[in-house]
Amino acid sequence: MTDDQIRVAPRSKGAHRTITEALGAAPAGAVISIAPGEYRESFRLIRRVTLLPQHGTGSVTVAVPAAAGAVAVAAPNCRIRGLVIRGHDPGEALLRVEDAAGLTLEDCIVTHGRVEVLGSRGTTPRPDRPVGDIPLDHDLSAELADPTAGGVLVTRRTKLRAARHTALHVTGDALARLDDTAIEGVEGIGVAVSGTAVLRAHQLRVHGGSGSSLRARDTSRVLLRASGLFGPGRNGLLVQDAAEALLTDCRVENAARSGVRLDHTARAEIGESTIAGARLSGVEVRDQARVALRGVWVAGGETGVRLRSTEESVLLHCSVTGQQGNGVELGAGSDPRLRGVRVTRSGKHGVLVGEGGRGTFDHCDVIASGFPALHIGRDGAPRFRGCRVFDSANDVALSEGASPEFENCQAINVGSPRLSSASYGARAAGGAGGAGKGAASRGSKRGERDGGPPRGPGAPAGPAGQAGPVGGGGASAARGGPAAAATNASPPEPEQGEAPVAESLSDLLAELDELVGLENVKRDVGGMVKLMQTVRMRQEAGLPAPPLSRHLVFAGNPGTGKTTVARLYGRLLHALGLLSHGHLIEVDRSALVGEYIGHTGPKTTEAFQRARGGVLFIDEAYALTPPGVTQDFGLEAIATLVKLMEDHRDEVVVIAAGYPGDMERFISSNPGLASRFTRSLLFADYSxxxxxxxxxxxxxxxxxxxxxxxxxxxxxxxxxxxxxxxxxxxxxxxxxxxxxxxxxxxxxxxxxxxxxxxxxxxxxxxxxxxx
Known part of the structure; x- marks a missing residue:
């Protein structure tokens, strides 16, 4: 033990009996070593000291008695390591870092009370420095040593548990940094940040809680990286007033309300993150708030992204998938900018533009919507450039007075398209409810001004009166389907009643060979093509065809090219004359399984019928047979599929895809599947x-x-x-x-x-x- 180390041990001679007694005798910079046990006391750190257990993390508990007040830090650069600090009332302050003080908590547990970091409460306008310019990696060491403003807190490998109202409150002009910190079991808000406070967090995890996981108010700012907000009773991240938030590589999951919600004039930038399972909206923006999403995956919930703000929000290269209602929903007066956004499997509309809404959609895809993929409300005037609608019954629905603009847009495998099909020419699309002559005239003039083909007499018009085949690119313009993998692209699927485009078998095989990796898959597909060529020649020679199952199991991890190869497989079968169209319909459990008795059979049949003449691709097919569940509508979907595969054995090829370890359970769930899926292709991870x-x-x-x-x-x-x-x-x-x-x-x-x-x-x- 060094000269400046002080011992606390109630039963040891020469040691202090309590922590409070030791603190009274400790000089600045002292290290106080505490013997194992429970210490029923509260204290105040008025000099720079370090508290640590003598015999390892968790061996010392500071149990703060009722009415004793919080453990307080009133000096710079204090440190508490490896202690358990337990309060008496979860709704009271248990640990308080005062104005102009600094504390580092390492390997600690703080339970049954909240942590407060205080600062001056002066009201200031929004800081000039945007949240994106604040260095996230700054460790606050200088501020801990000399806190010239509010209190400073740094936590490392620490847990905050069982608080009421909030687990951590950072207020005034205080600073906090949370590294590898967990917050659990809060009856209220996980972290509350207010005033002009700045919170930085790396690997923060907030689990559960009856309120929002994290709330920022006033002009505070929050920066999260590699962090998770899981299962809050209200919102995952709530940003209000003029507060700002920056999230990078984060996960927000299973919020009872919205995953991320912005109110008033709040701002948020979210990049490379996942927002999944929110009951209401994945992202909700209101009032004059603004959000920028880059590379964000929004899954599930009633609505994916709901923008009700009049400020311009931005969505770049995001994926919005699996909502019960609308994928992207724009409120009245909103005018966001979306580029490279992919909206899939929306229960209602992929994109809903509300009354008077605008917005610019550049190169976005909307896939497999339950209702018309794009719905434009009364007087809505959004702009769609280079966008595509796939695998939906209808592509566009217009309300009275709607005047959208469409440039180079395509409808692919759409039952009743208003947009033109890139492969099979334009379809006439009368304006609905007043898209009217004005919009048509504007579309024609715009096409001539921008160098596009003018609309001659009798040329079909798109929904905003657009000329000709929108995009005019023919089959080649449609390559790069919605589920195309990294190295290949596909032509669009045929429209009902249209003749498909003929493709050369040698060109398709060359396209297969150009795929990166997948050597075993390419060899297996090439072998099947040769077998089917022989079958075709026998049929043409009047000889009986040998028994042949064309249905396949694709087993592999996400992103290994399963959908790309499935599309190419359908085109190869069409080139061989074994499928009439060769298009691909991609579905998952939500597209096959109904929500009530009697709903699943018709829903599965409808998806199968859309695949007639082509390939039905069932992604995550194992989800139809949840483990440990004996009564599930997914089994009805499988039984319906088995019968349809038998009734239409020469018209549809079914490919079931999913993780390798789960596909065996799927195949064994019904005897009919095992007899129909006799060949599995393994898609290895890319090197x-x-x-x-x-x-x-x-x-x-x-x-x-x-x-x-x-x-x-x-x-x-x-x-x-x-x-x-x-x-x-x-x-x-x-x-x-x-x-x-x-x-x-x-x-x-x-x-x-x-x-x-x-x-x-x-x-x-x-x-x-x-x-």
Whole structure:
């Protein structure tokens, strides 16, 4: 024991009996070593000291008695390590960092009371410095040592438990940093931030709670990275007043209300994060608030993204999937900007533009909507550029006075399209409820002004009076279907009643061979093609065909190219004359299983009928047979499928896809499946070298070039990515490419006169910084 270390041990000679007694004798900078046991006391740190257990983390409990007041920190650079601090009343303050004081909590448990970090309460306007310019990696060491403003708290490997109202309140001009910290079992809000306080967090986890996981108010700012907000009783993240939030690589799951909600004039930037399972909305923006989403995956809930603000929000390269209601919903007067957004499997509309709503949608896909994919409310005037609608009964519905603009948009495998089909020519689309001649005239003039083909007499019009086949690109313009993997693309599916485009078998086989990796899959598919060629020749020679099952099981992790190969398989069968169209219909449990008795059979039949002449691709097919559940509507869907596969054995090919370990359970759930799915193809994860090649494929396709240094750094970066459940294989490669182009754009924008080579080059500095 050093000279400045002080011992607390009630039964040891020469040691202090209580922590309070030891603190009274301790000089600044002292280390107080505490013997194991429970100490029923409260104290105040008025000098820089360190408290730690003598015999390891958790061996010392400070039990604060009723009416004793909180453990208080009133000095800079104090440290508490390895202690359990337990309160008497969960609704009272248990640990308080006072104004101009600093505390580091390491390996501690704080339970049955809240932690407060206090600062001055002066009201100030929104800070000039935006939240995105605040350094997230700053460890606050200087502020802990000399807190010139409010209190400063840093936690590491610490748990806050069983508080009421809130577990942590950071207020005034206080600062807090939470590293590898968990908050559990709160009857109220997990973390509340107010005033001008700034909260930084890395690997923060807030579990449960009856209120929101994290609430920011006033002009406070919150920065989260690699953190999770799980199962709150209200919202995951609630940002109000003029507060700001920045989330990077975070997860917000199973909120009882909205995953992220912004009110008043709040701002939020969310990147590369997942928002899933919210009961109401994944993201909800109201009043004059504004959100920027980049690479965010929003899954489930009643609504995916609901924008009711008049301020311009931005969604870039996001995925919105599996909502019971609408995927993206715009309120009256909203005018957001969406680019590269993919909306799939919405129970109602993929995009709903409310009365008077606007918005710009660039190169967005809407797939498999229960209602018309795009619904434009009264007087709505959104702009759609290069957008596509797939696998829906209807693509566009217009209310009275709606005047949307459509440029280079396509409807693919849509039962009653208003947009034109890229493969099979335009369809006439009368304006609904007053899309009217004004919109048609504007569309024609715009097409002529922008160099597009003028609309001649008798030329069919799109929903806003657009000329001809929207996009006019024919089959080639439609390549790159909604589920295309990183290295390949597909033509659109045929419309009902239309003749499909003929494709060369040799070209399709060459396209198969060009796929990155998947060597075993390519060999198996090539072998099946040869077998089917022989079958076809026997049929043409009048000989009986041998028994042949064309149905397949695709077993592999996400992003390994299963959907891409399934599309190509359908086109190959069409080229062989074994399928009349060769298109692909992608479904999952939600598209096959009903919500009440008598609903599943018709729902499964409807999906199967849409696949007639092509391929029915069942993603995550094992979800139809939940483990441990003996009575489930999924079994009815399987029984319906088995009968339909028998009744239409020559008209539809069924491909069941999912994780390798789960597909065996699916096949064994019904005897009819085992007899029909006799062949399984295993889609292995991509190697590091193959993922680099996929990124390079994207670069070539978009006229970028990777420098040699970038290629080497990319290989190192990919090799360091954990290959866990969240690893996306080809999707990870695509996301990496997108982030590199965004970083390059920021870099090139600072150049005075960039050359073409500057605009094309991706170097090692454009790679994202490993988290």
């Amino acid at each position: 590091t070298e193959e993922l680099v090649e996929i990124v390079e494929h994207h670069a070539r396709r978009h006229r970028y070039e990777l420098t040699a240094a970038a290629r080497k750094a990319l290989s190192t970066h990919i090799g360091a990515i954990p290959r866990g459940d969240r690893f996306g294989n080809g999707r990870t490669a695509r996301q990496l490419f997108q982030r590199m182009t965004e970083s390059q754009a920021m870099r090139v924008a600072e150049l005075t006169s960039p050359q073409a080579s500057d605009l094309m080059a991706l170097d090692e500095n454009d790679l994202p910084v490993p988290s």
